[in-house]
Amino acid sequence: MAGAGTDGTGRRGRSSRPLLAAVAIDSLGTGLYLPLSLLYFLRVTDLDLSTIGLLVSVATALTLPVPLAVGRLVDRLGPRPVVAGGQALQGTGFLLYPTVSGAASLVAAVLVTTVGLRIYWSSVFTLIADHADAEGVDAKDHWFARTGMMRETGAGGGALLAGLLLTADSTRVYDGLVLGSALAFLAAALLVVFAVPSAPHAPPPAGAHVGLRALLRDRPYLALIGTCTIFALCSTFLTLSLPVYVVQGLSGPSWAPGPLLALNTLLLATCTAAYNRFVRRHCTRARAMAWAGGLWVLWCAASAAAVLLPSKALVPYLVAVVMCYTIAEMTYGPSSNALAAAAAPAGSRGTYLAAFQYSFACSSIVAPSLFGLLFSQNRLLPWLAVGLLATLGGVLMLRLEHRLPPEHRTPEHQGGTQDAVPERAE
The missing domain is CATH 1.20.1250.20 (MFS general substrate transporter like domains)
Known part of the structure; x- marks a missing residue:
């Protein structure tokens, strides 16, 4: 008997592959940068660690209101363009990292990246759930399990690769990893736009309170x-x-x-x-x-x-x-x-x-x-x-x-x- 959510022809596997690949590539970008974290700014600026940590925390805190605005946008437009927009914004933010020279440029780069991160995480689960709905019975758990596995694979592979490259301890390696992160996020955004199929996004019942x-x-x-x-x-x-x-x-x-x-x-x-x-x-x-x-x-x-x-x-x-x-x-x-x-x-x-x-x-x-x-x-x-x-x-x-x-x-x-x-x- 074919599994739940399939027609016995493997249609589920084919339709899920682009989204799973986009999740993995996005996580690869995160994994490539994760071993750098605050170390990158220590290397490219004259700021001390406590100042860098404070600036990153402030920039991150400024993005906390973003998810609620993003959620309403997802309800109106559907999740797919919002997910791609968040990934593209993260990629753009990482492209700004090599231009960081002081406090103001650091906050600007981190702010752009973190806003993109908030947009992505505030919309990608709706995209996954919508695709799971198209498969019917008990698909949500399986979809979230599979996408979770892809996140771990991408992030783990990126972190391992970055750890190996960082043994060179070169500024060019640092910049190369940041550029690799940017390209991964931009590639994931393109994959979502051009390869991930649309999924039905349920409208609200008539007269129901929404948002x-x-x-x-x-x-x-x-x-x-x-x-x-x-x-x-x-x-x-x-x-x-x-x-x-x-x-x-x-x-x-x-x-x-x-x-x-x-x-x-x-x-x-x-x-x-x-x-x-x-x-x-x-x-x-x-x-x-x-x-x-x-x-x-x-x-x-x-x-x-x-x-x-x-x-x-x-x-x-x-x-x-x-x-x-x-x-x-x-x-x-x-x-x-x-x-x-x-x-x-x-x-x-x-x-x-x-x-x-x-x-x-x-x-x-x-x-x-x-x-x-x-x-x-x-x-x-x-x-x-x-x-x-x-x-x-x-x-x-x-x-x-x-x-x-x-x-x-x-x-x-x-x-x-x-x-x-x-x-x-x-």
């Missing part, structure tokens, strides 16, 4: 965003905490964080879709997210317990710890995005999914300072705090499930659900 007004009155969805902000803090803590905790908190080998993070990326890039199919056969999206919270609690407890181990057992133990985190991430990522898309009413999906991105934006702002503050007091405090947050998120998700649109199982219950028409208990 920001509807979102602000939708208390269950706002609660979903708040709960996912808690989970997003858990999700961002691995790359943030692992290098510092292993080297300073556990006195472990300095070479260990790199391979451990690479293991996480490899598993996410290769196993997410298959694991997501297993999850969907056994539980709803909300319960999968609660289960991810439980796995993050286990990850935090295991990370804290690492202080009790002898040095010879530390690295093998941390491999198991990272795998626990990775399973939580594979459980949470596709389920949360699919649930956010399914719970958004027709005609306002762009606004709703753009607002949903604030869960990630807020966590990326809070997590570094939270980890730094807690770790400076005691090496175990970050794990206690995140473990408690993960517990809270799991409990809230289970309580919230009945207030979100129900998932109606297919008669065969062969790994499929069909998204219900959103009906909420206010």
Whole structure:
């Protein structure tokens, strides 16, 4: 029997390839620049690290209002031109990087790039969800799993390539990587415009409240965003905490964080879709997210317990710890995005999914300072705090499930659900 969403001829695979390729190329651009980050501006300007960090933070903060405006634009125009516009703007911003010589030009370049980044992330999930809708039964989870794998593949490959090239420690290499990032984003934009097929974008029901007004009155969805902000803090803590905790908190080998993070990326890039199919056969999206919270609690407890181990057992133990985190991430990522898309009413999906991105934006702002503050007091405090947050998120998700649109199982219950028409208990 052909899988859900196909006609038995592989049409789904052919129609999804351009979008998957665009996501991978976009992530390649991110991965190429990621190892440079603040180092690029240290090399090409006379500014010190604290000043550069402050300027980048200010430029990033200025873009926080962008998603809500983008969401309304997506509802009016559809997501495809908005996604391409965000990618093109990111590419343009990176083309400005070689012109940076001081504070003003740095802020301008970062501002253009970050606005493009906000536009892209505030629209690409609507584009993915619209394409998933065209396939019918239970396609959202699979689409978000596959695009997540493409993001990990592109970002991981770009970071690996950049790391190898940076061993030359040459300004030409730095500029070449920035140019490569720019070209990757521009190529992704062209691919979206000319190769990604259009997908139906549902209009709002007659007389329905739409846009920001509807979102602000939708208390269950706002609660979903708040709960996912808690989970997003858990999700961002691995790359943030692992290098510092292993080297300073556990006195472990300095070479260990790199391979451990690479293991996480490899598993996410290769196993997410298959694991997501297993999850969907056994539980709803909300319960999968609660289960991810439980796995993050286990990850935090295991990370804290690492202080009790002898040095010879530390690295093998941390491999198991990272795998626990990775399973939580594979459980949470596709389920949360699919649930956010399914719970958004027709005609306002762009606004709703753009607002949903604030869960990630807020966590990326809070997590570094939270980890730094807690770790400076005691090496175990970050794990206690995140473990408690993960517990809270799991409990809230289970309580919230009945207030979100129900998932109606297919008669065969062969790994499929069909998204219900959103009906909420206010």
